[in-house]
Amino acid sequence: xxxxxxxxxxxxxxxxxxxxxxxxxxxxxxxxxxxxxxxxxxxxxxxxxxxxxxxxxxxxxxxxxxxxxxxxxxxxxxxxxxxxxxxxxxxxxxxxxxxxxxxxxxxxxxxxxxxxxxxxxxxxxxxxxxxxxxxxxxxxxxxxxxxxxxxxxxxxxxxxxxxxxxxxxxxxxxxxxxxxxxxxxxxxxxxxxxxxxxxxxxxxxxxxxxxxxxxxxxxxxxxxxxxxxxxxxxxxxxxxxxxxxxxxxxxxxxxxxxxxxxx
Numbered sequence: 001x002x003x004x005x006x007x008x009x010x011x012x013x014x015x016x017x018x019x020x021x022x023x024x025x026x027x028x029x030x031x032x033x034x035x036x037x038x039x040x041x042x043x044x045x046x047x048x049x050x051x052x053x054x055x056x057x058x059x060x061x062x063x064x065x066x067x068x069x070x071x072x073x074x075x076x077x078x079x080x081x082x083x084x085x086x087x088x089x090x091x092x093x094x095x096x097x098x099x100x101x102x103x104x105x106x107x108x109x110x111x112x113x114x115x116x117x118x119x120x121x122x123x124x125x126x127x128x129x130x131x132x133x134x135x136x137x138x139x140x141x142x143x144x145x146x147x148x149x150x151x152x153x154x155x156x157x158x159x160x161x162x163x164x165x166x167x168x169x170x171x172x173x174x175x176x177x178x179x180x181x182x183x184x185x186x187x188x189x190x191x192x193x194x195x196x197x198x199x200x201x202x203x204x205x206x207x208x209x210x211x212x213x214x215x216x217x218x219x220x221x222x223x224x225x226x227x228x229x230x231x232x233x234x235x236x237x238x239x240x241x242x243x244x245x246x247x248x249x250x251x252x253x254x255x256x257x258x259x260x261x262x263x
Contacts, residue, residue, distance in 0.1 A: 007048065007049050008038055008040065008046045008047070008048060009046060009047040009048075009051075009052065010044075010046055010047075011025050011026070011036070011046075011047070013047075014047050014051075014052065014055070017052070018052075018055055018056075018059065020055070020059070028055075028058070031068065031072075032072075033058065033068060033071065033072050033075075034051060034054055034055055034058060035051075036048075036051060037050060037051050038051075054075060057074075057075050057085055057089075058071055058075060060089050061074060061075075061089075064092055064093075064096065074088075149211075150210075150211040150212065150213075150217065151211070153210070153211040153212070154210040154211045157209065157210060157211070158210070169209050172205055172208075172209075173205060176198065176201045176202050176205050177202075179194075179197070179198040179201060180195070180198040180199070180202065180242065180245065180246055180249065181238075181239050181242060182194075182198075183195040183198055183245075183249070184239060184241065184242055184245045185239070190245055190248030190249040190251075190252050191248075191249070191252035191256075195245070195248075195249040195252070196249055196252050196253040196256060197253075198249060199218075199222075199246065199249040199250040199252070199253040200253050200257075202218075202246070202250070203215070203218045203250070203253070206218070206221070215253075215254035215257055215258060216254075218250050218253075218254060219250060219251060219254050221250075222246055222247040222250040222251075223247060225243045225246055225247055226243050226244055226247050231243065
């Protein structure tokens, strides 16, 4: 007779509690994976609390994709107690969470890339952008400028670019930045001819590849290079002080251009 202090469960009750079919429970019994450990007063085999604990372990490992043979070896390991199983389960679950999180990140990345309509293979994207991911800024850019014509024009243009276009764009951007770096490292003032020419090239580069970059827009854009730590880090990590120099050169160039228009 079973221990009177132990709860007893019929196969139907266990099936209802666990969501496992009666047929599955019978199969587990047949293969020796989970056999009812108690007997009712009438002699029927019934499940006890310890059986339900074992079933919980079986279902957990089954959810993680283990075969029944593997599960049998795990739950029958004499060197693993209840705490050991919990630790093992926690470790396996943590690994699964990390894998699923990585899958979610990959899906989000692809969704953002498709939203931006960047038609590049993963290999081509790495070749063009390296570790930089333009998709990381897509949602923020849409929130800040999504209703503007400049943003819409940029999306229209970018959607047509192929690998060769991106590589030309990248090469030109590096050339423009090199001009500004050269002026800065030479100790020239932001309002020097060389620095303002570099700022003008920067402005024209944006107009050529993304949208019509007016001097007003250029001022706001280069102001962001200083106020947004991500942009400041991009420029200042390569050449400390470059972000401020580009902004000052852009301001000087815009002021000169606007004065020329008024004359």
